[in-house]
Amino acid sequence: SQQGEEDPQALSIQEGENATMNCSYKTSINNLQWYRQNSGRGLVHLILIRSNEREKHSGRLRVTLDTSKKSSSLLITASRAADTASYFCATVRSGSARQLTFGSGTQLTVLP
Amino acid sequence: DVKVTQSSRYLVKRTGEKVFLECVQDMDHENMFWYRQDPGLGLRLIYFSYDVKMKEKGDIPEGYSVSREKKERFSLILESASTNQTSMYLCASSARGGVTNEKLFFGSGTQLSVL
Numbered sequence: 001s002q003q004g005e006e007d008p009q010a011l012s013i014q015e016g017e018n019a020t021m022n023c024s025y026k027t028s029i030n031n032l033q034w035y036r037q038n039s040g041r042g043l044v045h046l047i048l049i050r051s052n053e054r055e056k057h058s059g060r061l062r063v064t065l066d067t068s069k070k071s072s073s074l075l076i077t078a079s080r081a082a083d084t085a086s087y088f089c090a091t092v093r094s095g096s097a098r099q100l101t102f103g104s105g106t107q108l109t110v111l112p
Numbered sequence: 113d114v115k116v117t118q119s120s121r122y123l124v125k126r127t128g129e130k131v132f133l134e135c136v137q138d139m140d141h142e143n144m145f146w147y148r149q150d151p152g153l154g155l156r157l158i159y160f161s162y163d164v165k166m167k168e169k170g171d172i173p174e175g176y177s178v179s180r181e182k183k184e185r186f187s188l189i190l191e192s193a194s195t196n197q198t199s200m201y202l203c204a205s206s207a208r209g210g211v212t213n214e215k216l217f218f219g220s221g222t223q224l225s226v227l
Contacts, residue, residue, distance in 0.1 A: 030214075031214065033214075033215065033216075040221070040223075041220055041221065042116070042202055042204075042218030042219050042220045042221050043155075043202070043204075043216070044218070045215045045216065045217070048214075048215060088154065090155075090216075092214050099157060099160065099170070100145075100157075100214065100216055101157070101171075102147075102154045102155035103154050104152055104153060104154035105154055
């Protein structure tokens with residue numbers, strides 16, 4: 001069963017704009033991670049936020065986590081055409097330290 | 113950088129064939145995983161292994177088996193391939209222990225078509 005669900009399923013923006021993607025999950029988590037996947041390739045880890053953290057930054061990425069709402073958001077600022085990819089959230093369920101459960105992803109298209 | 117290598121980028125097999133998907137990682141990671149990815153369904157965990165000769169079922173193990181005889185290699189086996197196993201298969205690995213070690217490193221994927 002899917003633990004994380006991303007919203008929207010697809011997002012198209014102009015270069016230079018900000019892109020925001022959301023993730024909702026169902027059960028208690030240890031941490032939440034965001035991954036990026038270029039078309040036809042494997043996933044690449046972007047950022048990890050722990051359940052006791054509320055916000056984290058990495059370069060142009062900003063992730064927030066609201067455990068009371070069981071939701072997270074990924075903000076990409078000043079987007080570039082090279083940011084075009086699918087973005088997935090993944091959660092480590094409490095008590096399942098080795099298993100990451102992924103959502104179905106948001107397809108981001110950044111138009112030049 | 114961690115490298116996770118999957119033996120085939122594309123694979124075409126016939127229904128009923130036995131299929132082996134191989135994955136090798138070069139960073140001495142304890143944990144290895146097999147996922148399949150289908151449009152609209154995201155990634156679903158098939159099996160994972162946290163040590164040599166150890167394996168645990170994921171969310172969709174039916175129709176699959178795995179083998180981990182060496183730490184660096186994790187094989188996914190389709191005993192009798194069926195058309196509903198046509199999918200992108202992704203292998204991943206991670207280091208043992210600790211929350212921050214649960215970051216996964218992925219291979220490039222194997223697109224399997226079963227005809």
